[in-house]
Amino acid sequence: xxxxHAGSFLTLHYRLGADQGPAFVDTFGAQPATLSLGTGELxxxxxxxxxxxxxxxxxxxxxxxxxxxxERHPDLVQRVQRAALDAAGDRDDDYQVGDVxxxxxxxxxxxxxxxxxxxxxxxxxxxxxxxxAGRPVRFDVxxxxxxx
Numbered sequence: 001x002x003x004x005h006a007g008s009f010l011t012l013h014y015r016l017g018a019d020q021g022p023a024f025v026d027t028f029g030a031q032p033a034t035l036s037l038g039t040g041e042l043x044x045x046x047x048x049x050x051x052x053x054x055x056x057x058x059x060x061x062x063x064x065x066x067x068x069x070x071e072r073h074p075d076l077v078q079r080v081q082r083a084a085l086d087a088a089g090d091r092d093d094d095y096q097v098g099d100v101x102x103x104x105x106x107x108x109x110x111x112x113x114x115x116x117x118x119x120x121x122x123x124x125x126x127x128x129x130x131x132x133a134g135r136p137v138r139f140d141v142x143x144x145x146x147x148x
Contacts, residue, residue: 002055002146009036011145016046019062019136032144043068046139055146063137072134078114079123095124 004010013032017023027033035041037050045068049061065071085093095101099116114126 002148004037004050004053004143004146005148006051007036007038007148008050009147010034010050010143013142013144015138015140016132017138018132019138024132028140028142046137049139050141050143053141053143055143058142059140061139061141063139065136066134068137068139069130069133069135072129076128077117077125078128079120079125081123083122085124095119101126 002008011032011034013028015023015026015028017025037047042050045063046061049059049063053059095116097116097119100113101116102111102113104111112128114128115131116124117127118125
């Protein structure tokens with residue numbers, strides 16, 4: 001029976017979310033996920049829980065606050081002027097609290113996301129922390145396949 005090790009290619013169902021509350025990701029009701037360990041698709045602390053598990057196993061893990069996605073950083077909550085948003089995007093965007101907005105990195109090769117925290121007349125407040133940062137996390141997994 002194959003066991004998970006660093007670099008394994010996996011097919012799995014998983015659920016990841018705050019210890020209390022709805023799941024952030026849940027593949028159990030859909031197609032299983034396929035991913036390769038060590039490529040950044042899962043947080044390192046989550047990947048570490050998979051190492052050594054056998055193909056076909058099902059496990060649930062509780063990760064303490066901050067371990068999976070780091071601590072919350074108040075400096076990652078930032079006010080962005082509407083004029084800057086208008087210059088970079090659609091002037092007709094209707095921002096709502098809870099919206100996830102993608103921003104390009106300075107080199108344009110990637111992007112990062114911010115969650116709208118407040119909509120003000122001249123600016124929008126975004127939280128660039130991971131939604132699960134600073135929170136206890138529950139990780140449920142069913143390993144369907146493990147390839148070396």
